[in-house]
Amino acid sequence: MITVHHLENSRSQRVLWLLEELGTPYEVRLYKRNPKTQLAPPGLKQVHPLGKSPVISDGSVTVAETGAIVEYLLDRFDADGHLRPPPGSEERRRFTYWLHFAEGSAMPPLLMKLVFDKVRTAPVPFFVKPIVKAIANRVTDAFIAPNIASQLAFMEAELAPRPWFAGAQFSAADIQMSFPLEAAQARAGLDARYPRLTDWIARIHARAAYERALERGGPYRILD
Numbered sequence: 001m002i003t004v005h006h007l008e009n010s011r012s013q014r015v016l017w018l019l020e021e022l023g024t025p026y027e028v029r030l031y032k033r034n035p036k037t038q039l040a041p042p043g044l045k046q047v048h049p050l051g052k053s054p055v056i057s058d059g060s061v062t063v064a065e066t067g068a069i070v071e072y073l074l075d076r077f078d079a080d081g082h083l084r085p086p087p088g089s090e091e092r093r094r095f096t097y098w099l100h101f102a103e104g105s106a107m108p109p110l111l112m113k114l115v116f117d118k119v120r121t122a123p124v125p126f127f128v129k130p131i132v133k134a135i136a137n138r139v140t141d142a143f144i145a146p147n148i149a150s151q152l153a154f155m156e157a158e159l160a161p162r163p164w165f166a167g168a169q170f171s172a173a174d175i176q177m178s179f180p181l182e183a184a185q186a187r188a189g190l191d192a193r194y195p196r197l198t199d200w201i202a203r204i205h206a207r208a209a210y211e212r213a214l215e216r217g218g219p220y221r222i223l224d
Contacts, residue, residue, distance in 0.1 A: 001025055001026060001027055002019065002024060002025070002026040002027070002056055002057070002058050002073075003026065003027045003028075003029055003056060003057040003058075004016060004019070004026055004027070004028050004029065004054065004055075004056050005029050005031065005044060005047050005048075005053055005054065005055040005056065005057070006028050006029065006030050006031065006053060006054070006217055007031045007033065007040050007044070007052075007053030007054070008030065008031065008032055008033055008217075008218060008219065009033065009219065009220060009221045009222060010053050010054070011053070011054055011066050011179050012053045012054030012055075012066075012217075013179070013213060013214075013217050013220055014054075014066060014070075014175050014176060014178055014179055015054045015056065015066065015069055015070075015073075016028065016213035016216050016217045017175055017178070017209060017210055017213035018069075018070060018073055018083070018172055018175050019073065019213075020209035020210075020212045020213045020216075021082075021083060021172075021175070021207075021209040022073065022077045022078060022082075022083065024073070024077045028216050028217065030217075030218060031043060031044055031053065040052055040053060047062065048062060048064045050064070052064070054066055054069055055069075056069055056072075056073075058072075058076070065103075066102075066103060066176065066179075067099055067100060067102075067103060067176065070099065070172050070175070070176060071099075074172060078172075083170075083171050083172040083175075084171060084172055085166055085167065085169070085171060090167070091166045091167035091168075091169070091171075092166075094165065094166045094167060094173070095165075095166040095171055095172075095173045098165040098166065098173040098174075098176065098177055099172070099173050099176050101177075102173075102176040102177050102179065102180055103176075103180075105151065106151060106155075106177070106180035106181075106184075107179075107180050107183075109144050109147040109148050109151070110148065110180055110183050110184060110188055112139075112143075112144050113140065113144050113145075113148065113187070113188055114187075116136045116139055116140050116144065117136075117140075117187075119135075119136045120133050120136040120137070120140075145189075148184065148188050148189060149189065152184060152189065152190055152194055152197065153194075155181070155194075155197060156194045156195075156196050156197050159196040159197065159200060160196065163200075163203075164200075165177055170207075174200075174204060175204075178201075178204055179222075181197060181200070181201060182201065182222050183222055185197075185198075185201060186222055
């Protein structure tokens, strides 16, 4: 049986959702974040040397990285291509693109925004605080915010001719794209200015498998 080493409030929520969509039995091993640092606990290093989530175990096989996990699970449990378009199709090309875009392009500026937001409010000596805040604001305004806005506009346009990222059918690429777009909606400007993305998020949240994954994974505060 697949074991998902699930860190609370993390990317690994997508793995639970994928398994629910596949209808594959799995076990959840939940790891709590350090309340002060919000980092993963040391116990995860016993599963994978980097001590990060998501990680899955399948007998003697351990797989890390969300994209790699998605492909592994599709190879194992999606023989009929329910969640992955057929090879050689235009939809398969789009599927592969968005599967990698989620972590390779969408997440880096969102992570940078999170870091600089923390820098802006970090406890520092009073005489340094204006300088720290000014630097954080400058980087955010000049680089991070425009990058995020550009990506959101691009993704909004990509959903104009099709309901899902790969094409007419829901796929695992939509599962992969959920985390960056939920993060953008929570704290990076994805709002009513992007009606297609907003509707897409509403539709993924309405899926029964998504709801079941939330029940298995516990609180998912990125949605707060």
